[in-house]
Amino acid sequence: xxxxxxxxxxxxxxxxxxxxxxYPDARVIIAAFGKDSGRLEISTxxxxxxxxxxxxxxxxxxxxxxNLRVSKHLEAREEAEKExxxxxxxxxxxxVRVVEIEGYDRTPCxxxxxxxxxxxxxxxxxxxxxxxxxxxxxxxxxx
Numbered sequence: 001x002x003x004x005x006x007x008x009x010x011x012x013x014x015x016x017x018x019x020x021x022x023y024p025d026a027r028v029i030i031a032a033f034g035k036d037s038g039r040l041e042i043s044t045x046x047x048x049x050x051x052x053x054x055x056x057x058x059x060x061x062x063x064x065x066x067n068l069r070v071s072k073h074l075e076a077r078e079e080a081e082k083e084x085x086x087x088x089x090x091x092x093x094x095x096v097r098v099v100e101i102e103g104y105d106r107t108p109c110x111x112x113x114x115x116x117x118x119x120x121x122x123x124x125x126x127x128x129x130x131x132x133x134x135x136x137x138x139x140x141x142x143x
Contacts, residue, residue, distance in 0.1 A: 006112040007120045007142045008038040010070055010101070011060065014117070015040055015140065017105040018059045023048065029135065040138045041131055048136050053125040060123045067118040068102040084108050 012031050019026045019042055026044040033039070042048075048056070080086060080096040086108065089096070099109045101117065114120060121142045131137040 004036060004142060005033060006114045008033045008140075009109070009111045010099075010113045010117065011064070011120050011123050011140065011142050012038050012040055013099065013101060013105050013107055013109070013113075014060050014063050014120075015056070015123070015138065016042075016107070017101075018056060018063070019044070019048065022046075022051070022056075022059075037126065037139055037141045040140070041135060042138075043135050045134055047130075048138075049128050049130070053128060057123060057125055063101075063104055064117045064120045064123060066104075067116055068104060070113050070115055070117065071100050071102070072113065073098055073100075080108060 012033075016028050016031070023044040023046040026042050026046070029041040029043055031038065031040050074095040075098050077086065077094050077096055080098065083106070084096070086096065089108070096108050097110050098106055099113050100106045123140060123142055125138055125140050127139040129137050
């Protein structure tokens with residue numbers, strides 16, 4: 001595990017939920033993480049570059065500053081399918097790990113996360129770029 005992995009993963013969940021709330025047709029395409037930064041690509045007909053980095057950072061840092069508990073638990077696949085699109089998950093998987101940021105987001109995820117948003121640190125968007133038709137890439141870090 002990389003030192004920032006849990007912090008970046010949890011920050012990505014908050015950024016994803018923020019973008020989905022702001023742009024109703026937004027959906028996450030891919031999330032990837034390096035040693036010191038993360039990359040999130042979304043599909044949306046809106047152009048998030050017009051919103052700009054600062055307003056999005058303020059929302060994400062506001063959520064982080066609420067010191068929300070981050071919990072992880074297993075749910076039966078049948079129950080999880082009522083809330084989430086699990087079409088990319090192999091059918092033999094019968095239990096789904098759900099990561100919940102208290103009162104903000106619930107997402108299936110198998111990766112490492114912090115226990116509380118206060119552990120994330122300061123979130124910064126380094127770049128927002130167009131990555132194709134209706135596709136945008138966010139490069140971010142936590143400090």
